[in-house]
Amino acid sequence: MKVLVTGGAGFIGSHIVDRLIEAGFQTVVLDNLSAGCLANVNPAARFIEKDVRERDLVDLLGAERFDFVIHQAAQTTVPKSLADPRYDCDVNIMGLVNLLEACRSSGVKRIVFASSAAVYGDPAVLPLHEEADKQPTSFYGLSKLTAEKYLELYYKNFGLEYVTLRYANVYGERQTDSGEGGVISSFLTKALVGEPLTVFGDGTQTRDFIYVRDVAEANYRALFTANANRSYNIGTGQEISINELVRLMQRLVGKPLITQYAPPRAGDIYRSALKILAACANLDWQPVYSLAEGLGRTLTSLR
Template sequence: MKILVTGGAGFIGSHVVDKLIQQQCRVVVVDNLSSGLREHVNTAAKLIEMDIGSPELLALFEQEKFDYVIHQAAQTTVAQSIDRPDRDCQVNIAGSVNLLEACRKTAVRRIVFASTAAAYGNAADIPIPESAPKQPTSFYGLSKWTVEQYLALYRQIFGLEYIVLRCANVYGERQGNSGEGGVISIFSKKLHERRPVTIFGDGGQSRDFIYVGDVAAANCLALTAKTCNAAFNISTGTETSLNTLVKLLEQAAGIKLKKYFAQPREGDIYRSSLDNTAAGKYLSWQPQMPLSQGLGRTYQALKQPGLNQREGREW
């Protein structure tokens, strides 16, 4: 089967591409390289430098005739969405609708969409089930939730199959310093450079940290899952506070980290953990990487930049 991965030069997307190549799929990557890196794209995949909002996207679909699409391209930073909600909307909503138009006009079988825990906002019940109310506290969370609604209507009106993966805080090799899971990358870099970190809030705020290799596996399973037209949480189902995260990173590196505390940031969620029961039942997916081990791999990749490259290692 022939698969398009948008944002395939990025952090999560490049791992998804690697997994698909391992499964002998034909893969095309569309990425504008605004944050993704060309060297992270598997050499067995075809890279096309293009924005998902480009009017030329439809012509590409007509030429390549994709069977499936995995949509990872996005503006992924809560803070940037608060600062520039217009830009967040342009990329995450308008860009996604342009992609959906290309999908439905060229008879793509299914699209797998990377959504987010931020769609839930500050939920009352932890871990959060997929049925929980959607009350995003940032424009990033709102834009992702809005695209989910577009997917449901595209299915209803045009018959386009979809699966939504609401990912918790993704971390791992190749991650930059932005995005929802970027705190691990930021803290790891500060640790390596022996610099203090700033924790916004009291450090008791929690996140559900999921390893990027596990997320890539979920994307691949979603392509052919019998159950579709639904959303699934991709997570560990476990809360980890930022204070605990710092301790685990210190253990992984064998270094003590100096901490400063600052006022909480606008739009940040205090507690977050997702119930992943449905993904286990309908996608036959389970997280495999323990947080302590994943943090060790992430920190070693930061110390040895060559480990971040695709060549010579499978994640």
């Protein structure tokens, strides 16, 4: 099997590449290195430096003849989407359409797409199931939701299979301070050098944090599921407040952490937790790592 991973030099994408290499797949990474790092790329994978928005992507996929594509390349932050909606749309929507055209013309069997819990917006009832109301509060969430609709229509009109994975807040090794789960990377990095942790809001807001290796496994299993052409939540189903997260980190680091509070950021949701029963049943997947274990592994990588 031959798989293309866009954004495969990035945080999540590089862990997916590792899982594919472990399974013996011929794996190609496509990344423009705007956020990714070449050092993240498994040496057993072949690397191509390219942006998903480039017009010759059709020629590349036509020459390579991939069986599957895992699409991780994206603009991934809420603040940037609000500061520059045009860029967010260009990368997350136009980049996807360019890739879908390349997949359609080159005979790709299935695309696995990284979506986000941001498509739901700020819900009143948790945990969220996949059919819950979707009212994104940021252009990032809107672009991901729009991308999902493109995938649905490409399947209905052209037969291109897809699986959409709506990530909760992903964390783990190789993460930078940006992205939806970047608070953990930021907090741990600052904790190790004794800098204060900045909490936006009062800290009672909650998130569903999922370890990156669990996310990589979900992507791997999405390649083979017979229950394709739909969306799945990928999280733990558990919500934890930012204040609780800080207390857990304090126990792991083994010293008091200084915390300072700042006004909430525009577009951020207040509470989040995803119901994952569909993914467990149809992808034969479930999260393996507890938050404490994942944080411990992330902390070890930073020391």
